[in-house]
Amino acid sequence: MRPVKVGLLGLGTVGTGVVRIVEGNQADLSSQVGSPIVIEKIVVKNTDKVRSIPISPEKLTEDPWEVIKNPEIDVIVEVMGGIDQTKAYILAALEHGKHVVTANKDLMALYGSEIIAKAQEHQCDVFYEASVAGGIPIIRTLIEGFSSDRITRIMGIVNGTTNYILTKMSQEGASYESVLKEAQQLGYAESDPTSDVEGLDAARKMAILGTLGFRSHVELKDVSVEGITGISSEDIAFAKRLGYEMKLLGIAEMQDDAFTVSVQPTMVSQNHPLAAVNGVFNAVYVHGEAVGETMFYGAGAGEMPTATSVVADLVAVVRNMKLGVNGSKAMLPYKPKRLMSDELVFCKNFILLHVDDKAGVLAKITQVFAEFDVSLASVVQQPNEHNPDAEIIIVTHAASKASVQQVLEHFESLEVIRKIKSVYRVVG
Numbered sequence: 001m002r003p004v005k006v007g008l009l010g011l012g013t014v015g016t017g018v019v020r021i022v023e024g025n026q027a028d029l030s031s032q033v034g035s036p037i038v039i040e041k042i043v044v045k046n047t048d049k050v051r052s053i054p055i056s057p058e059k060l061t062e063d064p065w066e067v068i069k070n071p072e073i074d075v076i077v078e079v080m081g082g083i084d085q086t087k088a089y090i091l092a093a094l095e096h097g098k099h100v101v102t103a104n105k106d107l108m109a110l111y112g113s114e115i116i117a118k119a120q121e122h123q124c125d126v127f128y129e130a131s132v133a134g135g136i137p138i139i140r141t142l143i144e145g146f147s148s149d150r151i152t153r154i155m156g157i158v159n160g161t162t163n164y165i166l167t168k169m170s171q172e173g174a175s176y177e178s179v180l181k182e183a184q185q186l187g188y189a190e191s192d193p194t195s196d197v198e199g200l201d202a203a204r205k206m207a208i209l210g211t212l213g214f215r216s217h218v219e220l221k222d223v224s225v226e227g228i229t230g231i232s233s234e235d236i237a238f239a240k241r242l243g244y245e246m247k248l249l250g251i252a253e254m255q256d257d258a259f260t261v262s263v264q265p266t267m268v269s270q271n272h273p274l275a276a277v278n279g280v281f282n283a284v285y286v287h288g289e290a291v292g293e294t295m296f297y298g299a300g301a302g303e304m305p306t307a308t309s310v311v312a313d314l315v316a317v318v319r320n321m322k323l324g325v326n327g328s329k330a331m332l333p334y335k336p337k338r339l340m341s342d343e344l345v346f347c348k349n350f351i352l353l354h355v356d357d358k359a360g361v362l363a364k365i366t367q368v369f370a371e372f373d374v375s376l377a378s379v380v381q382q383p384n385e386h387n388p389d390a391e392i393i394i395v396t397h398a399a400s401k402a403s404v405q406q407v408l409e410h411f412e413s414l415e416v417i418r419k420i421k422s423v424y425r426v427v428g
């Protein structure tokens with residue numbers, strides 16, 4: 001039985017987990033696929049670096065081409081990250097007839113269609129299960145498990161780093177900076193954590209989920225994005241007091257073949273299952289016309305959960321090799337793309353205003369909501385602890401994004417409003 005030979009690009013957090021699983025579970029893996037799986041060569045940036053697992057030095061190289069062009073290698077597992085250079089490596093690997101497994105959502109969100117088209121041209125597989133929600137097999141679930149249904153809504157806590165930060169801030173009163181450092185030390189954050197905290201990582205994942213779920217090409221530029229850097233501990237405390245948890249939530253919705261996708265800090269009702277998703281855990285809630293509500297939960301980042309998905313893809317590749325088939329079709333656009341207009345996107349909102357503490361202010365404010373047809377679920381006015389202003393805390397009923405935008409623009413010029421302190425979407 002000829003062993004299946006793997007070229008591993010990257011031996012950081014995820015790559016180390018891949019080696020541990022392939023070596024640790026070798027007997028079980030080879031009995032599943034009918035031949036041993038061998039990690040033949042590993043590409044790293046610096047071969048002199050001290051590694052956390054024993055690796056024989058002759059396996060390591062700093063030259064990706066040595067692996068990509070090696071005719072002995074059957075599968076490239078890319079867990080090094082990066083976009084342009086990595087894309088070139090993956091396209092070249094496919095041209096050399098190698099199957100590809102990647103955890104790289106940055107690359108798949110931007111160039112997934114091109115990479116999959118290249119794979120089809122060369123009858124190769126490209127699998128990318130680990131690129132969204134680490135250890136949760138959500139990609140396979142959307143492609144295979146829901147192939148019979150029409151998905152109308154996907155809501156996801158899909159970034160482990162920000163969920164870890166928000167949970168620690170909410171439950172332990174920890175500071176943003178110290179928890180971000182912890183998330184980096186634990187291997188959850190990207191090499192540049194800006195993409196985590198500014199919501200870009202979640203947006204890339206939501207673009208992938210939207211594309212697969214709606215069978216339409218959701219591009220990164222279609223996703224409206226806001227990260228967690230503007231959230232204060234005061235906002236988190238307000239959320240808790242009102243019965244919500246603050247989460248960075250991606251929402252993708254499909255209505256009459258038009259979609260909308262956004263990532264933004266969201267107050268999730270404590271009664272909603274997504275509110276209980278804490279720490280590095282992720283969850284993806286999928287609503288299908290026929291199936292109704294479903295939710296998938298598990299670790300969203302970290303060495304072993306992510307490596308589990310990578311190695312599962314590797315097993316799928318080897319099974320396909322044995323069967324002489326390949327199956328990378330899922331990222332191609334199926335339907336012409338149509339975006340939902342802001343008039344049709346509805347949600348509840350939390351709005352915190354700092355206002356003059358005098359008679360008639362509340363009436364002026366509620367009049368603006370009425371003018372733009374935004375109905376209010378609750379309004380509370382209270383003195384501000386730190387200055388002479390009053391605070392008005394408003395929760396709206398579901399209102400169109402366009403109407404709420406008009407209300408906020410109007411507030412900018414209303415003289416009784418000192419500051420629009422915070423605005424958050426509300427779910428549940």
Ligand SMILES: NC(=O)C1=CN([C@@H]2O[C@H](COP(=O)(O)OP(=O)(O)OC[C@H]3O[C@@H](n4cnc5c(N)ncnc54)[C@H](OP(=O)(O)O)[C@@H]3O)[C@@H](O)[C@H]2O)C=CC1
Pocket residue numbers: 009010011012013014015043044045046047049062078079080081082103104105106130131134187188189190191300301302303306
């Ligand atoms: N960490 C996580 O929880 C998750 C990560 N991912 C994705 O997986 C990928 C890897 O992430 P992670 O393991 O955290 O990253 P790390 O930064 O921990 O590891 C990156 C690895 O790639 C190597 N590398 C980086 N650039 C180059 C280069 N130009 N040439 C050769 N080798 C290079 C590094 O070498 P050296 O060791 O010498 O520095 C290192 O071994 C990324 O795409 C990430 O988005 C996906 C899901 C979860």
Ligand SMILES: N[C@@H](CC=O)C(=O)O
Pocket residue numbers: 131133134158159160161162188189190196201300301302
């Ligand atoms: N930085 C990412 C890693 C997994 O994709 C995250 O925190 O979710």
